[in-house]
Amino acid sequence: MATPRTDTASFHAYLTTLQYPRIVALCGAGLSASSGLPTFRGAGGYWRTHEATSLATPGAFLRDAGLVWQFYSYRRHMALTVKPNPAHYALAEFSRKVPGFQCFSQNVDGLHQRADHPRESLQLLHGTLFEVKCWSENCGYREENFTDPIVPALALPVDGKDPTATPDISDPKVPLARIPIESLPQCPRCKRNALRPGVVWFGEQLPMQVLMNVENYLNDLAGVDLILVIGTSAKVYPAAGYVQEARQRGAKVAVINMDANDVPAGGWEDGDWMFKGDAAVIVPELLR
Ligand code: BV8
Numbered sequence: 001m002a003t004p005r006t007d008t009a010s011f012h013a014y015l016t017t018l019q020y021p022r023i024v025a026l027c028g029a030g031l032s033a034s035s036g037l038p039t040f041r042g043a044g045g046y047w048r049t050h051e052a053t054s055l056a057t058p059g060a061f062l063r064d065a066g067l068v069w070q071f072y073s074y075r076r077h078m079a080l081t082v083k084p085n086p087a088h089y090a091l092a093e094f095s096r097k098v099p100g101f102q103c104f105s106q107n108v109d110g111l112h113q114r115a116d117h118p119r120e121s122l123q124l125l126h127g128t129l130f131e132v133k134c135w136s137e138n139c140g141y142r143e144e145n146f147t148d149p150i151v152p153a154l155a156l157p158v159d160g161k162d163p164t165a166t167p168d169i170s171d172p173k174v175p176l177a178r179i180p181i182e183s184l185p186q187c188p189r190c191k192r193n194a195l196r197p198g199v200v201w202f203g204e205q206l207p208m209q210v211l212m213n214v215e216n217y218l219n220d221l222a223g224v225d226l227i228l229v230i231g232t233s234a235k236v237y238p239a240a241g242y243v244q245e246a247r248q249r250g251a252k253v254a255v256i257n258m259d260a261n262d263v264p265a266g267g268w269e270d271g272d273w274m275f276k277g278d279a280a281v282i283v284p285e286l287l288r
Pocket of ligand 1: 027028029030031033034039040041053056106107108126199200201202203204205206230231232233234235236237238239256257258259262277278279280
């Protein structure tokens with residue numbers, strides 16, 4: 001298997017050879033780690049006693065909408081209390097400089113948007129925590145919503161000892177309220193169904209428009225020059241598959257990851273780069 005380069009000089013030299021750069025960034029939870037949001041693997045991989053991804057399914061919502069809404073309400077709250085980091089701003093700035101750049105993000109935390117990333121070059125593969133929609137596809141109601149908590153019943157419990165502290169309800173030792181279904185967000189249009197988080201759950205198709213935008217970009221006859229794989233374990237499909245798809249269209253691969261062992265599916269190829277470290281530090285350096 002080839003050995004990836006690790007120097008930014010050869011990376012920047014490659015960029016200068018691109019007359020009309022066509023570059024993709026595939027982003028994951030590691031991009032927001034430095035902003036203070038937990039990733040899905042490692043410590044953040046569990047929410048209380050639940051593997052985080054086991055709560056990101058329609059079945060989990062049907063089984064216990066109160067638990068799933070507390071999971072999402074907590075993540076909405078966390079995302080609103082942190083800020084975009086230099087990597088989010090560097091990606092947004094690069095978008096404004098390079099027309100052929102696209103950011104395919106798996107992140108639902110809203111930090112790209114708060115870094116003013118131009119919307120035409122941001123594909124939210126898995127939706128966003130800050131959109132809610134009716135459970136019923138027939139109703140089709142959806143709205144952008146930043147209210148925290150979205151309903152009073154989802155307010156974080158006040159810690160008796162220190163009312164100013166926000167109890168960490170991701171800690172299994174902190175008791176979790178049982179919330180009656182009628183106190184959860186309800187659809188204001190049909191008034192018959194629950195509102196659910198506007199994210200893509202496992203087993204759900206990615207948004208059609210996003211899929212079309214991604215496929216149109218990857219299938220453009222101009223090919224792809226480079227894919228940056230930023231802070232993702234690249235295990236969730238179809239997102240993870242975009243690395244190979246870009247490679248098949250001529251792209252070199254540059255991985256930016258804290259863990260040097262997070263190797264792209266299919267392994268390294270000649271001309272790849274591996275930049276080990278914090279995306280918040282490395283990405284601005286690479287895109288300067
Ligand atoms: C679908 C939203 C079909 C919700 C999420 C093949 C093809 C198609 C589908 C499948 C397939 N094989 C399997 C499937 C099914 C499934 C899947 O992929 N399963 C996996 C587990 C194998 N895929 C689906 O279900 C998808 N739907 O395909 O539908 C279909 C077609 C037609 C009709 C109906 C259906 C939908 C998947 C979307 C799931 N939703 N999120 C929510 O967030 O609650 S996924 C969620 O988990 C994230 O969005 C993200 O994608 C994933 C977590 O991954 P990462 O972001 O990479 O985070 P992770 O913690 O794993 O890694 C962090 C990395 O950062 C690490 O490498 C770490 O080292 C690094 N790091 C840490 N700190 C830093 C850092 N790096 C840099 N700097 C740092 N500071």
